[in-house]
Amino acid sequence: MELSLWTYEGPPHVGAMRIAASMEGVHYVLHAPQGDTYADLLFTMIERRDRRPPVTYTTFQARDLGGDTAELVQRTIADAVQRFQPEALLVGESCTAELIQDQPGALAAGMDLGGIPMVSLDLPAYSKKENWGAAETFYQLVRTLLKAQVPPPGTPKPSPQRWQQEGRRPRVNLLGPTLLGFRCRDDVKEITGLLQEHGIEVAVVAPLGARPADLVRLPEADANVCLYPEVADSVCSWLERSFGLPVVRTVPIGISATEAFLKEITTLLGLTGADGAVSNGGAAPGLPATAASASRLPWYSRSVDSTYLTGKRVFIFGDATHAVAAARIASKELGFEVVGLGSYSREQAREVRAAAKELGLEALITDDYLAVEKAMTEAAPELVLGTQMERHSAKRLGVPCAVISTPLHVQDVPARYAPQMGWEGANVIFDSWVHPLMMGLEEHLIGMFRHDFEFVDGHRSHLGDGAPSMTPAADPVHPGLKPELVGTAVDPAASTASASLGVATATATLEAPASGAIEIRWSPDGEAELHKIPFFVRSKVRRNTEGFARERGIALIDAETLYDAKAHLSH
Amino acid sequence: MGVSVADAASASPELLKQSGQREVFCGLTSIVWLHRRMPDAFFLVVGSRTCAHLVQSAAGVMIFAEPRFGTAILGERDLAGLADANEELDRLVRDLLERRPEIRTLFLVGSCPSEVIKLDLSRAAERLTSQFNGRVRVLNYSGSGIETTFTQGEDNALLSLLPLMPSSNENQLLIVGTLADAVEDRFVSLFAKMGIEAVRSLPPRRSTELPPVGKGTKVLLAQPFLSGTSRALVSRGAELINAPYPFGVEGSRDWMAAAAAAFGVDPARVAQVLDPLVERGRRALAPHRQVLEGKRLFLMPDSQMEIPLARFLSRECGMELVEVGTPYLDRQLMAQELALLPSGTQVSEGQDVERQLERVRAARPDLVVCGLGLANPLEAEGIATKWSIELVFSPIHGCDQAGDLAELFARPLRRRQLLAFS
Numbered sequence: 001m002e003l004s005l006w007t008y009e010g011p012p013h014v015g016a017m018r019i020a021a022s023m024e025g026v027h028y029v030l031h032a033p034q035g036d037t038y039a040d041l042l043f044t045m046i047e048r049r050d051r052r053p054p055v056t057y058t059t060f061q062a063r064d065l066g067g068d069t070a071e072l073v074q075r076t077i078a079d080a081v082q083r084f085q086p087e088a089l090l091v092g093e094s095c096t097a098e099l100i101q102d103q104p105g106a107l108a109a110g111m112d113l114g115g116i117p118m119v120s121l122d123l124p125a126y127s128k129k130e131n132w133g134a135a136e137t138f139y140q141l142v143r144t145l146l147k148a149q150v151p152p153p154g155t156p157k158p159s160p161q162r163w164q165q166e167g168r169r170p171r172v173n174l175l176g177p178t179l180l181g182f183r184c185r186d187d188v189k190e191i192t193g194l195l196q197e198h199g200i201e202v203a204v205v206a207p208l209g210a211r212p213a214d215l216v217r218l219p220e221a222d223a224n225v226c227l228y229p230e231v232a233d234s235v236c237s238w239l240e241r242s243f244g245l246p247v248v249r250t251v252p253i254g255i256s257a258t259e260a261f262l263k264e265i266t267t268l269l270g271l272t273g274a275d276g277a278v279s280n281g282g283a284a285p286g287l288p289a290t291a292a293s294a295s296r297l298p299w300y301s302r303s304v305d306s307t308y309l310t311g312k313r314v315f316i317f318g319d320a321t322h323a324v325a326a327a328r329i330a331s332k333e334l335g336f337e338v339v340g341l342g343s344y345s346r347e348q349a350r351e352v353r354a355a356a357k358e359l360g361l362e363a364l365i366t367d368d369y370l371a372v373e374k375a376m377t378e379a380a381p382e383l384v385l386g387t388q389m390e391r392h393s394a395k396r397l398g399v400p401c402a403v404i405s406t407p408l409h410v411q412d413v414p415a416r417y418a419p420q421m422g423w424e425g426a427n428v429i430f431d432s433w434v435h436p437l438m439m440g441l442e443e444h445l446i447g448m449f450r451h452d453f454e455f456v457d458g459h460r461s462h463l464g465d466g467a468p469s470m471t472p473a474a475d476p477v478h479p480g481l482k483p484e485l486v487g488t489a490v491d492p493a494a495s496t497a498s499a500s501l502g503v504a505t506a507t508a509t510l511e512a513p514a515s516g517a518i519e520i521r522w523s524p525d526g527e528a529e530l531h532k533i534p535f536f537v538r539s540k541v542r543r544n545t546e547g548f549a550r551e552r553g554i555a556l557i558d559a560e561t562l563y564d565a566k567a568h569l570s571h
Numbered sequence: 572m573g574v575s576v577a578d579a580a581s582a583s584p585e586l587l588k589q590s591g592q593r594e595v596f597c598g599l600t601s602i603v604w605l606h607r608r609m610p611d612a613f614f615l616v617v618g619s620r621t622c623a624h625l626v627q628s629a630a631g632v633m634i635f636a637e638p639r640f641g642t643a644i645l646g647e648r649d650l651a652g653l654a655d656a657n658e659e660l661d662r663l664v665r666d667l668l669e670r671r672p673e674i675r676t677l678f679l680v681g682s683c684p685s686e687v688i689k690l691d692l693s694r695a696a697e698r699l700t701s702q703f704n705g706r707v708r709v710l711n712y713s714g715s716g717i718e719t720t721f722t723q724g725e726d727n728a729l730l731s732l733l734p735l736m737p738s739s740n741e742n743q744l745l746i747v748g749t750l751a752d753a754v755e756d757r758f759v760s761l762f763a764k765m766g767i768e769a770v771r772s773l774p775p776r777r778s779t780e781l782p783p784v785g786k787g788t789k790v791l792l793a794q795p796f797l798s799g800t801s802r803a804l805v806s807r808g809a810e811l812i813n814a815p816y817p818f819g820v821e822g823s824r825d826w827m828a829a830a831a832a833a834f835g836v837d838p839a840r841v842a843q844v845l846d847p848l849v850e851r852g853r854r855a856l857a858p859h860r861q862v863l864e865g866k867r868l869f870l871m872p873d874s875q876m877e878i879p880l881a882r883f884l885s886r887e888c889g890m891e892l893v894e895v896g897t898p899y900l901d902r903q904l905m906a907q908e909l910a911l912l913p914s915g916t917q918v919s920e921g922q923d924v925e926r927q928l929e930r931v932r933a934a935r936p937d938l939v940v941c942g943l944g945l946a947n948p949l950e951a952e953g954i955a956t957k958w959s960i961e962l963v964f965s966p967i968h969g970c971d972q973a974g975d976l977a978e979l980f981a982r983p984l985r986r987r988q989l990l991a992f993s
Contacts, residue, residue, distance in 0.1 A: 001643050001662075001663055002643070003641055003666070003667060004620070006627055010621070014624065033597070033717045035716025036716065037944060038624075038944070040943075041628060044946065044947040051951065059716075061718075062686075065687075065717065079925075083925060095619035095620070100687060126649075126650060127647050370637070
């Protein structure tokens with residue numbers, strides 16, 4: 001039994017729903033009690049889907065439990081097949097149905113479904129979670145549709161370069177994009193375009209937008225691109241084992257990863273010339289020569305205004321794929337200092353641990369958002385890259401944040417084209433990570449003019465909501481800066497306003513001295529000196545000085561202590 | 572649980588009973604407003620990851636520093652041995668209460684899985700109450716989907732408080748059902764003007780300040796979904812005031828007047844207090860009535876507030892009722908409301924969502940009141956919708972709120988008139 005206040009992932013059957021809802025022609029019959037239909041709103045609200053997910057629930061109640069729930073399952077399956085006429089049927093159960101052991105998959109197997117392929121899903125609700133459920137569902141569906149085609153053992157693997165003999169372009173599958181994934185729709189478009197520029201065709205994109213018949217065509221490609229390992233890793237491995245389809249595993253998020261991805265895929269497909277230069281196999285001319293001309297990120301990052309990004313402390317948490325990519329981009333391509341890295345994806349923990357180790361960090365692998373918030377607080381970052389959970393934690397701490405991973409909010413499904421992958425993805429990442437920070441020159445000017453009478457303490461960047469780096473919560477002792485929203489009831493349906501809730505509570509929790517530690521006070525001259533420090537670094541200086549004082553058993557901080565601490569900490 | 576008591580068939584409405592897929596929340600959802608009403612209480616769902624995900628999704632983006640609700644997620648080990656599950660629950664509750672010393676009442680909320688494995692939460696509550704030795708009271712109720720729909724969770728939560736309510740034959744008006752604090756204050760001051768001074772509420776604002784109940788208690792239901800609680804209060808000697816529910820000018824007026832009558836307040840004094848409110852409320856309604864009049868309305872079953880809202884929207888806003896869905900029909904609690912519906916109104920009980928959507932498509936209503944899972948898909952088919960969940964979160968009770976309540980339904984229609992892309 002574990003206590004959960006907010007969860008990063010839903011139950012595994014929600015992962016199965018993501019596969020069904022991402023595809024066309026697939027229907028999912030879910031044996032589940034009344035109330036489990038809540039999951040529909042994830043798709044219709046967060047993704048603003050214009051249709052209901054293709055899921056029929058048995059919605060049994062207590063009075064059904066006394067009777068024949070197995071009969072209810074069979075009736076529901078028969079009705080759903082008749083009404084929706086799917087090309088493939090998924091049958092499974094949610095956590096409660098798992099306990100009553102009606103075995104809906106076995107019941108479906110005993111029914112005449114008119115020859116529709118049926119996948120019985122066994123998703124253990126008490127030990128597994130949403131991404132695992134999505135990966136397992138995708139794998140079981142692909143396996144069911146392809147098992148008749150699996151070549152006998154010993155069959156030689158097809159060459160990924162056979163396209164050269166067959167007089168056609170090389171072609172690959174893009175695997176893993178789903179609804180409720182992070183920017184999948186736009187990533188698919190970006191990567192499809194990128195591959196086309198290199199003369200590579202995309203055969204099948206799945207699950208997003210695919211029909212069961214498209215999955216049957218998967219082995220016709222020369223290679224699989226595992227775009228989202230959380231969902232596609234097991235399918236890619238199975239296709240590699242069973243059909244000899246090689247897998248491109250570099251996830252093209254960021255400049256260096258996009259280059260590595262292109263190198264991996266062109267080498268594999270035999271598109272690299274003898275000189276090592278990437279050719280496009282005689283496809284369209286005008287191929288971008290280098291990343292520098294294809295994306296603005298490298299130049300923007302080198303331009304002088306970006307000098308202020310140097311060493312910005314950044315805390316990263318998300319799914320494994322996006323967290324690892326973010327750590328690499330932040331440290332290598334933007335010159336940030338990564339001060340924390342973690343993920344809730346236990347299945348991919350090894351990759352996250354390795355990435356953290358490279359940065360001299362210990363990876364935080366947890367699905368407890370309070371543990372993440374605690375680590376975030378201790379790391380004292382200037383920017384947080386996280387999920388919706390971290391966005392809220394960062395807001396409470398007064399630290400700017402950009403969302404880089406699921407779980408999502410409706411605002412993370414933008415109307416505009418906003419991929420994360422490829423060259424345009426790098427542009428989007430530059431903008432969305434750098435904009436929440438104050439602009440370089442602006443930061444400099446505020447420092448210069450802070451003694452002018454026009455200067456208002458708590459001055460905010462021009463970037464309205466994006467610049468909470470100096471919100472009141474960051475400096476709780478200052479009396480003029482009490483958050484206005486403290487204690488006010490806010491209509492919980494009003495999303496924008498409610499996001500500000502909890503400022504006061506968080507402040508109280510986070511600033512409370514650790515029990516047993518000495519209580520530190522500030523002398524008037526110490527406090528006065530502290531307030532000469534620009535407010536946007538003041539809370540950090542306050543924290544550092546108090547830490548310094550605590551270590552030395554100094555109970556009263558005066559101006560001298562502050563300068564002692566400054567001298568000590570700058571070493 | 573209090574599913575329909577078919578004692579007296581109402582004369583006018585046509586009742587269609589449906590069974591099939593029910594697109595409704597379970598009772599756990601009511602935690603989302605209950606925890607805000609009683610800031611000194613914590614709601615601990617004993618359930619699965621699905622339960623945690625449901626409450627989180629229903630609460631939407633409302634993320635607090637640390638919410639006063641959570642889920643004790645059952646793992647495989649808990650399923651293997653129930654003795655362990657009880658020990659685990661005790662440990663988890665101890666940790667939680669150590670972390671949250673301000674909590675005075677802890678509700679253990681039963682879920683579908685906890686009920687199917689027959690985890691006895693009432694014994695757990697007793698055991699934990701004695702362990703905490705009066706510092707925290709531990710109660711339990713079921714919010715499971717197999718036992719409750721959506722707002723029935725509040726009914727069960729209030730029922731669990733009932734044994735703790737002291738007995739007293741003192742004369743008092745007891746308003747039952749969660750109201751927004753500001754709305755409650757307004758009602759209390761209006762009743763005071765009519766000379767009713769002893770007005771109390773269930774649930775109270777502080778979980779430990781429970782009102783008494785007994786022969787002098789007159790119960791006025793602020794919400795239409797409290798079947799179990801109202802019956803239990805009556806069994807403690809209270810008298811149930813028959814009234815429509817306080818939605819719209821007419822409903823709110825009749826609701827307050829029924830309470831006044833029960834206390835023998837002079838009708839002239841009631842009129843003196845309420846007439847100006849009624850007049851002002853009608854003025855506030857007028858611009859919205861212009862938008863809503865003659866428009867055809869379809870209500871999907873969801874919050875159990877559908878019948879009173881249909882009455883308001885038809886009688887005060889001039890809407891035509893195509894179908895009024897309700898998850899279950901309690902004829903006793905709905906008697907006054909059903910009598911006020913236009914004769915021949917199609918009322919449906921229960922749901923078979925696919926067939927109901929077929930009726931929606933066939934009827935092409937001007938507005939459908941429905942849950943969040945159905946709203947965008949219907950909008951994409953060209954049918955305007957109003958999310959029903961807003962109705963349990965917004966202050967909509969009372970004459971003063973009637974204009975706001977009508978506005979909630981008029982807004983989607985106004986918006987459609989505003990938008991133009993060609």
